[in-house]
Amino acid sequence: MNQWIAIGALGVMGVGIPIAMMVVSALLRPSVSEQGKTVVYESGEVPTGTAHVQFNIQYYMVALLFLVFDVETVLIFPWTLIYRSALEQGATLGQVLAPMLVFIGVLVVGLGWAWRNGAVEWIKSPRASRRKTERQS
């Protein structure tokens, strides 16, 4: 017996059961069309508008910048943990500190560029503000 057969069987079952259930229920259930059934389920709330909502591009910009810092943190954390012990075990300051400085330096260049190019400025889009005023009135 081959242990791969078990995986294959799992796959067959995993695909087969949902399909079988859908098929069986489609055969058994009565078909009563009603508007509420086709509506998107939003945790019991009645949905407003469609699911295709356009977010302001600036949300993404901020998210991207956040990601930059996020990744930075992921790297800095372990680095701080080993920093002292590395120095104690004889690594020179340059060997321990310089790579991180270079890393942060690269990120700073990127951040500086993004800043100068207005990625962190929250510009009010004329269309969005117009819509807001329209709604208020």
Add this chain to the structure above:
Amino acid sequence: MVGAFDYAPAIVLLPFLSFLVALAGGKYLPKGGAFGGIAATAGSLVLSAWVFLTVSAGNAYNETLYTWVAGAGEETTRLTFGLLLDPLAAMMLLIVSLVALLVHVFSLGYMNDEGETGLPRYYAGLGLFTASMLGFVVADNLLMAFMFFELVGLCSYLLIGFWFRDSGPPSAAKKAFLVTRFGDYFFLVGVVAVFATFGTAKFAGEGAFPVIAEEALAGSAAEVTTFGFAPETWFTILGLLILGGVIGKSAQFPLHTWLPDAMEGPTPVSALIHAATMVAAGVYLVARMYGFYALSPTALGIIALVGGFTALFAATMGVVKREIKQVLAYSTISQYGYMMLGLGAGGYVAASFHLLTHAFFKALLFLGAGAVIIAMHHDEDMWNMGGLKERMPVTYYTFLSGSLALAGIVPFAGFWSKDEVLYEALVHGLGGSPLLLAGYAMGLVAVFFTGFYTFRMVFLTFHGEPRTEVARDPHGVRWNVKGPLVVLGILAATIGFVNMVPVQDLTGIHLEFLHDWLAHGELSALTAEHYGELLHDYAHYTSADVASYVAGAVSLALALAGAGLAHVLYNVPEPTEHTAKLGAVKDLWYNNYYQDEYQIWIATSVVLPLSRLADKFDQGVVDGVVNGVSSVSLFAGSRIRRIQTGVVSNYAALLTLGLTALLVVFGVLGGWFV
């Protein structure tokens, strides 16, 4: 220590540079770039002389300079450029650069003073021509030699067709190109065959192909691929294939027909072609790889026979020509026939000697003819000349010196060398080779004709009374014409003294300097001494004992007889045509034995139908298949195009399916899931 050999590449590069300069900037230079060419060839001459002196001191040079194709690994064929400088190459370098220099100077008078247009093109051509020939001379392997050989052919095409607006020159250029190309085709096959056989095409040094061939025949080591033939047979076939190129370039029967037509080119170019470059290239090639030819008595016999036959054959045609340059053209063919005879007869030194002397006296004759042509306002018909002796004495005396050399009258250069060629043919012929004896007989008869047509030319041109107005008041020539003539005139009279074998035999004084020069050297496989051994061991040549002065006396007598006949017939105040007395033979000679006609007949009635047949095959079968393939391909292509639907989810699906298929196939094949 930087010596002459380190500068040797410059010998080739200088004229090439002048080619580039003339081509790029000739328009803006005085004299159409002539001075650049003169300076470059003078530089080459100086360097050649230096190389000559270095070689005289017993040095030689055989180096690969640049490998332009190398297979991976050790035991693969390499295509290289390199230099081989031995006594033969050094001598030839000197000849080529000297003649080229003089031709450049002469061109000032022939082209510039005559107000020709297109001079930059002319000087560029001369530069490239010289460079290619020099490159050919120093080539250290057969492929490099072939490449420069082809360049020489290309330059001859460009220069013969220099006046391309007239009707004659372009067609003569085409003819020269095509006929020599026909021979070169065999040469190329030969080069490839040499590579296939020996894996190298080097002329000299460790593992050079003549050396390997010798070892193969001696049965010691060295694997060669002989394609199922006995080594002797195969080497003969190789030799004959390469000989194809030689026959084309050196204008030997039956591929000599391009050379008389090549007279359409400017006369200095003719001098260059005939004396030092193109035509000499063929003979030089045989001499260069003499160690290979010496292994095959059959190839040698054929070379000797072709040479002897051509010598006689061309000499007879020269007898009836009316134009001065035509006579010279046939004399060239005839003289190169002698050289081939000499090579075939085992007279390596004799042939090289004749190559040397001929280069000077033929250059002289052509330049002299050029001077006459300038004087005659570009009329070349000898029957319109006459009596130029008093009006242009410098030209006359130098021309006479060249003519005496050509006719082989003692003590001018041609006598010594031609005599030695004939002597070699005679002794080796008597030593047991009837082929060589036949060659000798033909060569001997040709001596008579040579003497006759040479002096017929001299008498008609310079002696007697002027027969036209132009001849009475010829156009003068300047220093730039006379200078080269004088230099060459002296050389033609004296160069033969470097190798006076008959005198040595008579007096016992040591006079065969050229023998000594070629017999020894650092590269022992390239010396006349070594060739002598090869000839003896492999071609089984033995010499009969004939005194050289006896043979010399015979040929001198014949030459004098020919000259004497010319004197009787033509050295009169009002010479008349005697050719009618020859009857049918005159027509035969005048029409060059109908050589052109039969070659055209071959072209139109054999080659053309064959080509048509090949064309039918090509159009019908080959193109049919090709078209079929292409329409299938296009159909398949348009199908494949449809896979690219432009819908990215299809791509993702196909990509996943493809990967899955690969996984399944390799998983099952590799038995991963068992």
Add this chain to the structure above:
Amino acid sequence: MTPLQTQLPTWTAVAPTLLLGLTALVLLLVDSIDPDSTRPGALAGIATLGSLATLAVAGWFLLAGTGQTGSGGAIELYGGSLVVDGLSLFFTVVVASVVAMVSLASYDYLRDRTYQAEFYSLVLLAATGMSLMGSSGSLATVFISLELASLPSYALVAFLKDNRGSVEAGLKYFLVGAVSSAVLTFGISLVYAATGSLLLADVASAVGSAGDLVGIAGVGIVMIAGGFAFKTASVPFHFWAPEAYEGAPAPISAFLSSASKAAGFAVAFRVFAVGFPLDAVVPMGIDWSLLFAILAVVTMTLGNFAAATQENVKRMLAYSSVGHAGYALIGLAALSGGGPNGNVMGASMAHLLVYGFMNTGAFLFIAMVEHWEVGRTFEDYNGLATRAPAACLAMTVFMFSLAGLPPFGGFLSKYALFYEAIQGGFWWLAAVGAINSALSLFYYSRVVKAMWIEDPTGEFDLGATPVGLYAAVMVAAVGTLLLLPAFGPVVETAQSAATALFA
């Protein structure tokens, strides 16, 4: 005398890669100073200079023997995650030459466009990734460097924001790329599962004893091959290529189809030659050279057949680029345990270098034609030689060289590739390659015919000569020509670099 480069500290061995990255940062800094002005000359100049400096340093290292067998073998950094040897330097040279030509050409192509600094820095960042791909000694750095090369590429393909084709191509490229990255990552994880290491050297020693895990290792290896097939635009991961090359700005098409492809091969060469030695994996039933042989045949056939029916010159070149990926794959396919593997792979590397010049040149010519707004189909090219003979001559050189005709660099590189394949006993691969080359002559010569023989359909209004583009095209043409005489040393360097991998 000790060569200078052996006196330098070891980390300087990655100097070429660092230079590329540094140039990208400098470009960002320059743009940060004053984001509102474009300064096209300065930006193009910095990018070109940076890539030329990289080229110089990498070329110097390569010639001086850094990391090669002659001077102490490969230099390993960061515990073997980065390896600098002949292969990585060779491909850095390829990438840097292409980037230099592309930056030079972009000066004219980007005239009057915004976001130029971003363009150049993205190009250089991608080049950094590509250069790093050749130096990757661990599967982790393989993935990181591959992503570093890919992500800027997606943005660059979509650089023409107002052009539907460009944006669409960018999106497709991104989606297919994402799928391929997933496949690659999954493959890496499976290999890690089977061998317990990400370092190629450790993988090599462990893979032979994978025992029961052969299936996992096998699936992993095939999936890694799939990830590289995406980068090299090989079937079945090639779908992005025609669209991306056609939609992208032409200099980016040149960059992607030459440098990016070469880098994909660089990393594939190293990972497969070092990480999965044939001696060890073939007895287990994982014959990846057979896999690549199949991919090579399918890729070159599909690429060439599809190229033959295109009407659009740029798309034709895109498919021909797929076809050339097939030729280069021979370097991974014609291998066998104990065969002359280094020679085959080296020939493939040399082909990629020559390809870098001729293909970049061809795409840059397209860029020039786009700049002139002549049109995109073969018919639009009719009689172009009457107006721009020098450029058309260069294009003719590229076309004939791509088809593999003498006397151009492409002839020798293809010849060497097929020759080495035959030497390795894979004559049938060489035969398929030769047939495909013959077919390719058909569509390459269509371009030449259109330019030189056909009569122009209308008047050309070419305007001023784009100096940078012209210069870049000419550099590529001269490179293509010079690689014919210089091919001997190039192929020897490549073959010794590749042989070192198999040692």
